[in-house]
Amino acid sequence: MHHPGPPRFTDVGESVELAPRDPDSDGHYRWRLRSAPDDSDVELGDGPVVHLDPDVEGTYTAELDAPDGTHTQTVRAFPVSRRSARFSVSAEEVDGDLDGVESASVIGPFNDFVMGKHRVERDGDEWGLDVELPSGDHDAIFAFEDGFDPYATAEVTVEGAGRPRVRLDGRREAEEVVITATAKPAPAGDDPEVEFHLDDRDALDESDVRLDGDELRVPVDSLPVLSRVHAVAVAERPSIADTLTIHVESESRDVRDDVAFDRPADPPEWVRDATVYQIFVREFAGEKLETTFAEIERRVPYLESLGIDTLWLTPVCASPTRHGYHITDLFDTASDLGTREEFESLVERLHEAGIKVLFDLVINHTARDHPAFQMHRAGVPEYEGHYERIPRGQDTTGVDWAGDDSPGHYFNWAGIPNVDYDSLAVRRWMLDVVDSWAPLVDGFRCDVAWGVPHGFWKEVRERVKAEDSDFLLLDETVPRRVGFHENEFDLHYDTDLYYALRDVGTGDAPASELLDALVDAERLGFPDEAVHMRYVENHDEDRYATECDEGTLRPAVAATFTLPGAPLVYYGQERGVPEQRGPMRWHDGDAGLTTFHRDLVALRDDLPALRAPGVDRVVCDVTDGEDETVVAYERAGEESDAVVVVLNFTDSTATVTVDRSVDTHDLLTDTDVSGHDDGVVVDDVVVLRAN
Template structure:
């Protein structure tokens, strides 16, 4: 069915992409606006994929004329929460020499890290210059002879970062951070039950930090036969007669206060059993599969894994599966295995075949089977935001072949910052300085069909996708991918790379999310820039962003895009940082070599000369988490400690638990042991087994895990 999908929710100032599902490039599609607020003057485009930018709050109803019929979709626009803010840097902030530099590209989450859309021009003291953003609107940017560079841009409440890339390069560059005051995003959870002859849906709304108590809006799904006149809504409760339920109904809700929440969804299935009986089941389609809540993920940078005397191939990784099994991990994430001219593999030239240097498709399947035999699931690195510019499709695109004209993003030549003399009078779109990996154009039905074919090609072979540059692909496409995959296998996992993170990707799109906030905070703790208890602020950021409590976050200290933790941070702080990822709520991830002492981010795995003690430390972290349900449960509570020796700023303690088990975790990020006493009664046995009790308290080198004494 070509229906474009569920209701969409956004605020004025944003636009939403609307597209037919199961795209057919040879078919005819037409959109029209059926209804919009009286004050609205927006129009809708005439392509198969359109972008609607609401100009006033309210409900917009759109209609898609498709080969399989006419479909309607609801778009709900809320008031714009953004306020003008100023990014600013001075010459003293710049990492490099500004001699001869007369402009800077400014990038951040506000413009999808796209070079050339916002520029701060150096025009002389007191002078100002207009800079065009990518939508054609003007923003105010200025620089002066004294070395100050500024950019004014509208931002929602929260803390935001921008990079000033001088001369359109990252050398030199400077970073600016601004905080816009205001409420975070509220949250909502839907639950359903049957009461006699009715289905009852209850919304639990949670106020945002610094926000007021939210109200709740219910929205039915335009794809379903359940209509508004068949239900009754009373504040946070929706009721529907069981007899009025079609086979499938989807109920959506948002919490609304100063800002709106991401939507939560319930799926209601009704089945007629005999003449008088109807059975009803309710589920929450946005929740992650149960297996991942207890899982530990291990990322392999594939071409560095076999060692320094053997080229890595699928067969060589397969020979090392016993090592992975010995760690106790549950899932392996393999960096890209498709054909690519690069060592890292993210510049893909064939999305449907494996890289020749790694092995054949059959050998890849053999590796997957061997991992499955060891009880280890496999996450495939899905790269569908871009291709290599050496991909034949991009070459045909730039060479003017008509069938490929719309396959990649095109930007005005004036916006291009690459210095490449591109063919034609425009340039390809890309992020950062990634000129070798042009962005695909999801306004093209041919591209959408192509990328869905890629999804269908690899999904049957593996257990999940880690989705590269997930923030660069449209929300509507990810929603289609999720429904497509979950209809086949509810246990299939979707992990997003959204940097910085964005709760919108939790809305019926991804199961697990990069936690960039905790990652950055653990780095700052390790360098001594913030105290150890700052990790609680990082955890609280999830709530401010609007993630629901049931959302799962990937906790990590390293990955293939970052320097090794031990290279950046104080000696001895890697162990407590890794321990934090295993003892806080979420999904811990070990980056290959983290446990062996590999010194560089993509360095060769240290097999014969690795850090055996560090490896055993990570094995014990995995075992600890597996053996104690308290460490896999949601929720964390700060615990105060008296610190007798050591630096209190390097020590943090928290309680984790279930109804049957309560544990106190104490972490010491200092280079010297700390002797501490928690402010509650605990047993004098360290469940991790490294710490010992003294007259003053427990001596903690890196981590201690203590059972509360009041448990039965």
């Protein structure tokens, strides 16, 4: 079915891409705007993929003529929620020689890190850019003369409330189905109101729906076999939408005995208990051997011994690079790693060990050496629209592209041009890639997820979940963006905790910053059901122990295992590998650090409280040690005993007392940690059962 999908929600001035699903590259598709708010001057383009740019608040209705009929898609545009702000840096803030430097590219989440899009000129000793931003904290990078040597970062805070949140639940009352919306205000925000929206794909008629405050009611006999209801909470800003699916299982429309409800945006239950281990593939066999699928398979017993249950492999597709993100064939494995059959053998062995496999899905770009890009630049007609094109004046590569336009890319990644999702051929290509790998693995880690359109991710989610509801989607959005939770991704990078851990580890922030960082998810508008991946390092970040103070790695790792969310262990983190992408240390690794990680994995598996969603601050008094390097918190589940975790971010022992009654037997080390005057002794972390 080519229907473009669920209703879309946006702000005035924020573009929404509309596209047919499961497209036929040679099919005929035509959009038109059926209705728009008064005073709107919006027009839709002529292509099969169009961009609606709402200019006034209200509801827009677009129609798509497709080979299988005419389809309707609703777009709700909320008022502008952005305010004027200014990024600026001065010469004295830059660590580098700026003599003769007159311009800089300014990049950040506000422009998707596109170099050359926003250039600013030097004004005395300052470079500045005025932008429109929503409330919250924002970062930008000033890349001088379109490069990163030198560069500077700037921060700005826009005052205002964050996003509210909403949750939908359903129940049957006699001959009615009742959908209840529970809305929560943003921190320091106003109480929101709720808007309900039906799905244009369904046969549920608005005339059959009755609104009663924050409830939507529908007669059971009016329900089609499948209905989807969406809701948005609206205050100073709108929430992301929540969705509830209503299934009617019956043999005839006259018999409506079995009504079931499903929350399609929720993550699979297993991810809440998961411990993820990431392998940088080509370094896992060590310093002497070349890594292959067979060599990884021979090391599965080590992964079993760690107790991890989910393995993320960096890209395994054909690539001329060791990191694998410059892909030249999205359908086949790299020859140096092994055949596709050998990859499938590795996955089968991991499954036998009870370990799920995450495939690194790279569909924002290809290598510049990919035949499709070569055909594109060489003027082969059928590849004309495969890649993004930007005005020649925005190009930052210094390459003579021999034309009036240049390939689009992010940062300074000139070797990996962005594909163009305005092309039906590209959408068909990438859906085929998804279909090729999804049946073999248990989930996708999606590289540069923020570069791929929301509408496409929504289609991918429905596509893979239709075959396997437990399939996992992990997004790379840096910094994390709540919009990618709206019927798109299950597990999210927690960049806020990552940066907080770094600041604590370098002494730039107190240990209590960790708990402050957890509040950011609520301010951003992530629902309680969202799961966040907690990590101290990955293949894109320097090693924590290399960058941070002595004695801070172990408490930082312990934080990722004892705070809510899914912990990530980056290969070698547990063996003391000092290089970001260095060879795995097998014969000379840190055995004590490895045991520490094993014990954390086992403890988290054993204690349901550590996998529960909530966390409460615990007041602690440091009687021997430094106040700012110690933090304590309580973890408890509905059906589990509470535990108190104390972290000490120094290489010196601390003695603390907490405002809870606790057993002084440390559950992690199985030792008594009682100290003088009812205190407990903390080297790096203790986990104590609350009385």
